[in-house]
Amino acid sequence: MAGFDLITIGAATIDAFVWSKAFRLVKSRAFSTGVGECLSLGSKIEIDKFVLGTGGGGTNSAATFANLGFKTACLTAVGDDLFGQGVLGDLKTRRVASVLVQRIPGGQTAFSTILVVPSGERTILVSRGVAEHLSEKMLPRRFSAKWIYMTSLGGNLKFGRKIFSQAKKSGTSIFWNPGAKDLVLGAGRLKPFLKQVEVLDMNREEAMKLTGRPLGDLAGMLRDLDKIGSRLVLLTDGEKGAYLSEGGQLWRAHTHRHIKVVNKTGAGDAFGSGFLAGLIKYRDRTRALQLGVLNSESVIQKIGAKTGLLTNWPSKNKLAGVKVTAVAKS
Ligand SMILES: Nc1ncnc2c1ncn2[C@@H]1O[C@H](COP(=O)(O)OP(=O)(O)OP(=O)(O)O)[C@@H](O)[C@H]1O
Numbered sequence: 001m002a003g004f005d006l007i008t009i010g011a012a013t014i015d016a017f018v019w020s021k022a023f024r025l026v027k028s029r030a031f032s033t034g035v036g037e038c039l040s041l042g043s044k045i046e047i048d049k050f051v052l053g054t055g056g057g058g059t060n061s062a063a064t065f066a067n068l069g070f071k072t073a074c075l076t077a078v079g080d081d082l083f084g085q086g087v088l089g090d091l092k093t094r095r096v097a098s099v100l101v102q103r104i105p106g107g108q109t110a111f112s113t114i115l116v117v118p119s120g121e122r123t124i125l126v127s128r129g130v131a132e133h134l135s136e137k138m139l140p141r142r143f144s145a146k147w148i149y150m151t152s153l154g155g156n157l158k159f160g161r162k163i164f165s166q167a168k169k170s171g172t173s174i175f176w177n178p179g180a181k182d183l184v185l186g187a188g189r190l191k192p193f194l195k196q197v198e199v200l201d202m203n204r205e206e207a208m209k210l211t212g213r214p215l216g217d218l219a220g221m222l223r224d225l226d227k228i229g230s231r232l233v234l235l236t237d238g239e240k241g242a243y244l245s246e247g248g249q250l251w252r253a254h255t256h257r258h259i260k261v262v263n264k265t266g267a268g269d270a271f272g273s274g275f276l277a278g279l280i281k282y283r284d285r286t287r288a289l290q291l292g293v294l295n296s297e298s299v300i301q302k303i304g305a306k307t308g309l310l311t312n313w314p315s316k317n318k319l320a321g322v323k324v325t326a327v328a329k330s
C-alpha cells in the first residue's frame with residue numbers, strides 16, 4: 001500500500017436533511033425529552049427542502065485532510081447498496097483513497113435522517129448499519145501512514161489493541177476522539193491505549209463520561225485527563241471554544257462571537273481534523289487551535305457535515321483572528 005500522510009478510522013454515513021413546516025412540536029410525557037416532533041398519522045406530507053450528503057467521523061475528518069492537500073485514506077465500512085456507492089463516489093470526488101473501505105456483502109450503509117423544524121431544532125433517526133462493526137480484520141498488515149486519526153472504535157477492544165500495536169510497529173502517531181461505546185469501558189481499561197495517544201480529543205460530555213466528574217467541573221476533568229498520559233488533550237466546549245492541555249500548560253481557544261449556526265452537524269470532526277492538520281503543518285499548538293476553530297466555525301454555517309469545511313489554508317491574518325489565551329491551572 002502506498003504511503004499516506006493520514007489514515008482516518010471511523011464511520012461513513014449518508015445523511016438526509018429534511019425540512020417541513022408540517023413537523024409540529026407536541027409536548028407530551030410520552031417522549032423522553034418532553035416534546036415530540038410530530039406528523040399527522042396517515043397523511044402525505046410535503047417537504048419544503050431536502051439535502052443529501054455523506055457524514056460519519058471517518059469520512060468527515062478525511063475530507064478536511066484531503067481538502068488541505070494531505071494524502072489521505074479512510075478506513076471504514078459500507079454495505080453493497082446504493083448508499084455505499086454514494087459514499088465511495090463522494091470519497092473519490094474528494095480525493096480520499098478508498099483502498100481501506102470495506103464493502104460488506106449484504107450489509108447496509110449507515111444512514112441518518114435529520115428532520116428539521118422551522119426553528120432549526122431537529123430529531124435524528126439513526127441506522128448505524130455496518131459502520132458499527134469495524135473490526136481488526138479490516139486493518140492492513142502494516143500502516144503506511146504518519147498519523148492515524150481515529151474516531152469511535154464501537155467499544156471493540158480487540159480492534160483497538162491491533163491498531164495500537166500496529167501503529168507502534170510502524171511508528172504511526174495516533175489522534176483519538178473516542179465514541180460513547182469506547183468511553184463506557186472506563187478510564188481503567190482505556191488507559192493502556194490512552195498512554196500511547198499523541199492527541200486525545202473529547203467534547204465536554206465525553207470528558208465527563210471518562211472522568212466521572214460532573215459536567216460543570218471542567219478544571220477537575222482537565223486535571224484527571226492530564227494524568228491519563230496522552231501527550232496532548234483537547235477538550236471542546238461547543239460555542240465556548242476549546243481547551244488544550246499539555247502537561248503543566250493549558251490554553252483556551254475562543255470562538256468568534258455572532259457566528260450564525262445553520263447546522264451543527266460535523267462541528268466536532270471539523271475541529272479535531274482542523275487541529276491535527278494545523279499541528280502537522282505548523283508544528284505549533286496555537287496555530288493548530290486556530291485552524292480547528294476556523295474549520296469548525298466554517299462547517300456549522302452550512303448544511304451538512306462536510307459542506308463549508310476549509311478548502312485552503314487560511315491566511316496568517318485569518319488565523320491570528322482566533323484568540324488563543326494561556327490559562328492558569330486551578
Ligand atoms: N455555536 C458554536 N459557535 C461557534 N463555534 C462552535 C459552536 N459549536 C461548536 N463550535 C466549534 O466546534 C468545536 C466542537 O464543538 P463541540 O464541543 O460541540 O463538539 P461535538 O459535541 O463533538 O460536536 P458534534 O455536534 O459534531 O458532535 C468547538 O470547540 C467550537 O470550536
Ligand SMILES: [Mg+2]
Nearest residue numbers: 203267268269
Ligand atoms: Mg463529537
